Amino acid sequence: MVQLPRWQAILVVAICALGTLLMIPTFLSKDTLDSLPGWFPKHQITLGLDLQGGSHLLLEVDVNAILEEDLAAILDQVRTSFRQAQIGYRNLAVRNKAVEFELVDPASTDAAQNALKDLRTGNEIQSDGTRFTIRPTEVSIRDRQRAAVEQSIEIVRRRIDETGTAEPLIQMQGRDRIVVQLPGVNDPERIKRLLGKTAKMTFHLVDPNTPRVPSGTPAPPGSMALPPDKADGPDAGFNYVVRKKVEVAGDRLVDAQPTFQNNEAVVSFRFDSIGAKKFADITRQHVGEPFAIVLDDKVISAPVIREPILGGSGVISGSFTPQSAKDLAVLLRAGALPAPLVVLEERVVGPSLGVDSIKGGLLAGYVATALICAFMIGAYGLLGTFACIAMVFNIVLIGSALALMGSALTLPGIAGIILTMGMSVDANVLIYERIREEVRNGRSPVSAIDAGFKRAFGTIVDSHLTTLFPSMLMFGFGSGPIRGFAITISIGVIVSLYTAIMVTRLLVVQWLRRSRPKALVL
Amino acid sequence: MKRLRLVPDGTNINFMRLRFICFALGAIVILGSFVLFATKGLSYGIDFRGGTLVELRMPTTPDFGELRAKVGGLGLGEVTLQGFGEPTDVLVRIQAQEDGEKGNQRAIATLREAMGPDVDFRRVESVGPTVGEELRMAGLWAVLAAIAAILIYVTMRFEWQFGLGAVIGLVHDVIFIVGIFSLFGLDFDLTTLAAILTMGGYSINDKVVVYDRIRENLRKFRKMELAELINKSINDTLSRTTMTAVTVILSIAAMLVFGGPVIRTFNLAMMVGVVIGTYSSIFVSAPVLLYLGLKRKPDAAKEEATPARP
Numbered sequence: 001m002v003q004l005p006r007w008q009a010i011l012v013v014a015i016c017a018l019g020t021l022l023m024i025p026t027f028l029s030k031d032t033l034d035s036l037p038g039w040f041p042k043h044q045i046t047l048g049l050d051l052q053g054g055s056h057l058l059l060e061v062d063v064n065a066i067l068e069e070d071l072a073a074i075l076d077q078v079r080t081s082f083r084q085a086q087i088g089y090r091n092l093a094v095r096n097k098a099v100e101f102e103l104v105d106p107a108s109t110d111a112a113q114n115a116l117k118d119l120r121t122g123n124e125i126q127s128d129g130t131r132f133t134i135r136p137t138e139v140s141i142r143d144r145q146r147a148a149v150e151q152s153i154e155i156v157r158r159r160i161d162e163t164g165t166a167e168p169l170i171q172m173q174g175r176d177r178i179v180v181q182l183p184g185v186n187d188p189e190r191i192k193r194l195l196g197k198t199a200k201m202t203f204h205l206v207d208p209n210t211p212r213v214p215s216g217t218p219a220p221p222g223s224m225a226l227p228p229d230k231a232d233g234p235d236a237g238f239n240y241v242v243r244k245k246v247e248v249a250g251d252r253l254v255d256a257q258p259t260f261q262n263n264e265a266v267v268s269f270r271f272d273s274i275g276a277k278k279f280a281d282i283t284r285q286h287v288g289e290p291f292a293i294v295l296d297d298k299v300i301s302a303p304v305i306r307e308p309i310l311g312g313s314g315v316i317s318g319s320f321t322p323q324s325a326k327d328l329a330v331l332l333r334a335g336a337l338p339a340p341l342v343v344l345e346e347r348v349v350g351p352s353l354g355v356d357s358i359k360g361g362l363l364a365g366y367v368a369t370a371l372i373c374a375f376m377i378g379a380y381g382l383l384g385t386f387a388c389i390a391m392v393f394n395i396v397l398i399g400s401a402l403a404l405m406g407s408a409l410t411l412p413g414i415a416g417i418i419l420t421m422g423m424s425v426d427a428n429v430l431i432y433e434r435i436r437e438e439v440r441n442g443r444s445p446v447s448a449i450d451a452g453f454k455r456a457f458g459t460i461v462d463s464h465l466t467t468l469f470p471s472m473l474m475f476g477f478g479s480g481p482i483r484g485f486a487i488t489i490s491i492g493v494i495v496s497l498y499t500a501i502m503v504t505r506l507l508v509v510q511w512l513r514r515s516r517p518k519a520l521v522l
Numbered sequence: 523m524k525r526l527r528l529v530p531d532g533t534n535i536n537f538m539r540l541r542f543i544c545f546a547l548g549a550i551v552i553l554g555s556f557v558l559f560a561t562k563g564l565s566y567g568i569d570f571r572g573g574t575l576v577e578l579r580m581p582t583t584p585d586f587g588e589l590r591a592k593v594g595g596l597g598l599g600e601v602t603l604q605g606f607g608e609p610t611d612v613l614v615r616i617q618a619q620e621d622g623e624k625g626n627q628r629a630i631a632t633l634r635e636a637m638g639p640d641v642d643f644r645r646v647e648s649v650g651p652t653v654g655e656e657l658r659m660a661g662l663w664a665v666l667a668a669i670a671a672i673l674i675y676v677t678m679r680f681e682w683q684f685g686l687g688a689v690i691g692l693v694h695d696v697i698f699i700v701g702i703f704s705l706f707g708l709d710f711d712l713t714t715l716a717a718i719l720t721m722g723g724y725s726i727n728d729k730v731v732v733y734d735r736i737r738e739n740l741r742k743f744r745k746m747e748l749a750e751l752i753n754k755s756i757n758d759t760l761s762r763t764t765m766t767a768v769t770v771i772l773s774i775a776a777m778l779v780f781g782g783p784v785i786r787t788f789n790l791a792m793m794v795g796v797v798i799g800t801y802s803s804i805f806v807s808a809p810v811l812l813y814l815g816l817k818r819k820p821d822a823a824k825e826e827a828t829p830a831r832p
Contacts (some may be wrong), residue, residue: 050784058653186643189631196627342623345647346630352579353644353784360782368776372769378526379765412713415777419792422773423724426766430731433762440531450545459734461677463727470668470723471677474716482716489720522525 004509012506015498016393022400043403046486048410049181051250051358053351055188057180059195060171061152063145063340067097067136071142074099074119090152098135098160106130148338149176156180156341158334159194177344186350190327196338198296199331201250204242205282206290206302212238229298230319240299242292247277252323256332259315265325265499266317269332276312284308293318295328361414368418376425381521382511383504390503394424397495398488410484420492421432423467427500430456430463436522445520449508453501460501468493529761529769538753541809548694548806555701564704567711568647570661572618572654574626576633577645583609596636598629607783611644623650645784663717665696668719672726680733683814688729691799691807695826698792698798713788721795724770726804728763735759736811740818747814756808767800 004012025033026045033042049056071094078099082089089103089112103112109129116125116132122140126133136144153172160180169181180195182188207223215237219225225239250277259268271279283291283305292302293316293383301318305384320328372391376384398417402409443451468490475486568575580589586603589612593601599617606613614633619625626648634643637817649657650653677685703710735755743751774796778789 060652131707187634189634190792192627333814342650343627344623344650345653346626346646348643348646350642352642354579357782357784360780363778364777367780368773371772371776375526375552375769375772379528411782411785412716412788415781415788417775418773418781419720419770420768423727423766425769426727428770429762429765433759433765436531436761437758460729462730462734466675466726466730467723468670469671470664470719473664473668473671474719482712485716485720 001472008502009506009509012041012502016396016503018177019161019397019400022403023396024312026399026403033176041403043406045403046406046408047348047354047358048408048413050349050411051354051361051409052353053186053349054183055183055185055191056345056347057182057188057192057195058346059156059178059180059341061145061149061176061178061338062342063148063176066148067141068094068134069339070141071099073099073124074136077119078116078134081115081118082112085111087112087115098133100131100133103130103132144178148178148289151338152341153178155335155337156195159330160191162330162334165191166465178341184351186348188346188348192343192346194330195341196343197331198337199250199334200296201253201332201334202246202294203248203279203282203292204245204292205247205286207241207243208289210241211290211302213241215239226294226297226299229295229388231302234496240292240302240334242294242299242302244485247282247291248275250332250336251277253332254354256329258320258329261315261317264317265320265322266315267320267325267329267332268313270313273312276310279312279314280308280310284300284310297356338422344354356412361411361418365418365421368421372421372425376405376428380428383428383432383435383508386507386511387425387432387500387505389507390428390499391421391424393503394492394496394499395421397499398491401495402488403489406483407487409488411490412482416485416488417492419435420489420496424492424496424500426463427460427496428458428504431501432459432522435520439520439522445517446512448520449512453505457501460497464493464497473484527761528764534754534757535759535760536753537756537804538749538809538812540805541812544805544809548802551696551701552694555704557696558704560699562704562707564700564710565707566708567714568615568618568649568654569712570654570658572649572651573624574616574629574646574648576614576616576630577606578612578614578637578649579608579642579644580610580612581640584612586612589614592636593633596632598632611783618651618654623652626650646664657712661712664719665707665715666721669693672722673717676730676733679760680737681816682738682812683816684733686814687807687811688726688733690810691729691802692722692725693697694802694806695795695798696722699794702794703791708787708790711787713785714791717788717791717795721792721799724796725799725802727809728766728799730761732756732759732803732808736808740816744818753809754802760804763800763803767796770796774825 022041022043025041025043033044075092075094078092078101080090087108089101090104092099092101101374103109106129109127111134113127115173116134119125122136124135124137126135128174149172153170156178157168157170160182163184165182167183169179171179173179182191207220211226213219213237215225215227217225217239219241222244224242224244225241227239228235248268248271252271254270254272256267261267287305287307287379290302290304293300300316316328369391373388376387378384380387395417398420431452434456435448438451439445439449471486471489471493475483475490537570538716586605590603593603593614601617602615604613604615616633618628630646630648637643641772643797653831669692672692673685673689696718699721700710702708703714708714732755735758736752739746739751739755739758744755771793774789774793778786778793781789
């Protein structure tokens with residue numbers, strides 16, 4: 001006998017009602033939603049970037065740059081401490097991700113070991129007496145890199161916040177990657193420009209004898225030749241000769257603002273107390289000498305110090321446009337990235353395409369619903385109608401699950417829902433075809449329906465599970481939009497297992513009870 | 523009221539007689555796909571190959587010759603232009619630049635500058651070589667893992683012969699779809715792979731239904747010859763197989779026509795997948811069981827003692 005315990009019937013109705021209730025907020029405006037009482041569900045389906053328009057950037061932190069920087073620092077330290085301890089060395093260089101050198105006098109091994117003791121934490125020091133290798137340990141490299149990625153995320157967030165982008169999503173992905181999603185930003189050039197600079201700012205003294213050399217000329221020891229920031233400015237073809245020693249660094253800045261001076265766009269800055277003191281000392285001792293402001297190994301300007309600057313604030317001028325002055329101020333306020341960022345992947349959808357995609361997706365959904373319903377009703381009559389009602393609840397429940405989970409609906413996601421509609425009636429087809437067979441075998445309507453539901457059940461579970469596996473794997477390997485597709489398909493398969501069996505069953509049971517048909521027309 | 527029937531009651535087509543033709547056909551298709559793959563190759567989309575894809579909406583219907591000359595002169599290497607959707611829309615594909623990620627970024631900026639402010643950049647997708655390589659590998663693994671998962675599940679639920687039979691059908695389907703994409707030079711990208719995986723799931727679902735019936739009939743008709751039994755099972759489920767294929771085809775057709783050009787190849791791959799998956803359920807996966815040494819369970823003899831249900 002076909003029947004459904006009362007509690008199950010109530011559960012089916014309750015789940016469908018709840019699903020419908022959860023779908024309502026998606027169709028309401030934000031204002032209407034806020035005015036509703038507190039118990040009313042507020043979760044709306046969020047649209048993916050491909051539907052609402054926006055930019056998706058996958059950035060990679062160049063962690064090798066950090067290792068190189070560390071090795072350079074170790075090399076510097078070896079040189080300084082050996083000079084202090086007066087130990088002779090040769091062939092000091094970075095090779096195979098390690099710092100290597102040889103001692104001139106094998107007798108100085110102990111002295112060398114002693115001079116290197118500060119480098120022992122985080123590094124592995126090997127030596128055969130004269131030949132030394134200093135190599136950062138795996139653990140310390142990993143820790144440094146993780147810290148760098150975390151710090152990068154923080155800096156990226158600050159820089160993006162400075163641009164006033166609404167609701168950016170910034171997340172770590174994998175070991176050294178950062179996902180940045182910017183809803184509504186359809187020209188990410190400015191943001192990419194901001195993220196493309198490490199923005200390491202340093203102040204250096206300039207060699208007073210030869211402040212400039214033609215590019216290509218090597219700098220004297222202790223100095224480096226850096227190109228001007230503006231390649232087409234008056235300094236084109238020349239490099240500045242600046243001292244390697246960093247007098248003050250950008251991390252001492254507490255504020256930077258774009259402003260105007262003599263009708264020229266400039267950036268004003270202010271140091272913290274330590275920075276201000278250093279800055280005051282330098283400018284006092286070097287009046288009349290040029291002082292280079294260096295950003296990412298390029299000289300923005302090298303003005304001559306006219307008088308000591310004691311207040312800790314100053315102005316950078318360097319043929320800026322108002323926009324580039326603004327950008328530089330943003331970069332200086334947000335701080336320097338520990339390592340350069342590379343854009344690995346970029347996906348941008350403009351608002352016009354997003355609107356078209358939503359329109360197309362909805363239309364396709366309506367047409368598919370109409371076609372499938374017409375076909376099912378044509379084939380199975382009233383039972384087909386029941387299948388269609390179950391299918392509609394299937395869509396409603398997928399929607400409410402998406403709203404609850406907060407996972408974004410993408411264009412492939414819509415495709416997944418539409419495809420699920422076609423596949424979800426499969427469970428009904430299986431049941432109904434079975435009922436047809438049982439009727440042909442001479443069973444009464446009630447017993448045929450009973451047998452149909454019972455016997456089709458195992459097949460339905462098998463076939464649904466085999467559909468579920470690939471979708472879940474897709475979720476594992478896919479990026480953004482594909483994940484949206486995999487999510488809707490997976491939810492759809494699970495939900496349809498419920499709706500196609502239980503909702504249909506409830507409707508069939510009610511119908512049998514009311515009309516007690518003598519014969520089934522199928 | 524007259525009901526719509528795709529397969530009349532009591533249909534009994536001798537599918538098993540066609541099996542040699544179908545196996546030969548399958549072998550030709552697979553061989554053909556391999557030859558195409560080896561000679562013509564696949565036209566990988568930027569997801570796998572790296573590069574940049576831009577969808578532009580011009581203010582007026584563009585002169586393609588002029589536009590091609592303009593974009594071709596930007597020094598971005600191989601650039602292809604293609605109409606897309608509306609007559610004012612143009613799809614621009616820029617090859618992966620030599621210096622990888624940085625080059626892609628430069629290419630986008632160059633194109634934006636060259637097009638000026640009146641051109642709407644509806645879509646920009648750029649994938650660097652690192653991610654392209656990763657996506658290719660991840661995609662390959664996903665397909666292999668899906669096949670393995672299905673093989674294991676079907677083997678657990680049925681016998682290993684069924685698992686193998688289902689996977690033979692599935693591999694046949696996947697190779698066929700890849701062959702079609704190679705033949706027509708369609709963009710093979712991440713969404714195509716997603717479509718293949720989805721249709722793999724659908725195809726297996728379809729095969730499982732037929733297998734379920736074969737297993738049931740194996741218990742019910744102990745004396746029936748295996749070929750006849752398989753044939754009967756195919757016929758028993760034929761109505762369901764075609765009904766479900768039609769509902770799925772209807773939903774994909776709706777998307778193909780109204781869903782817009784962005785997901786057209788995706789829908790195309792799924793459409794090919796449904797048709798070939800349905801075909802292989804009937805003509806490949808079921809008949810092939812005959813040659814996999816399917817054994818009736820010894821405990822079926824015990825079941826026979828109790829009279830089979832009508």
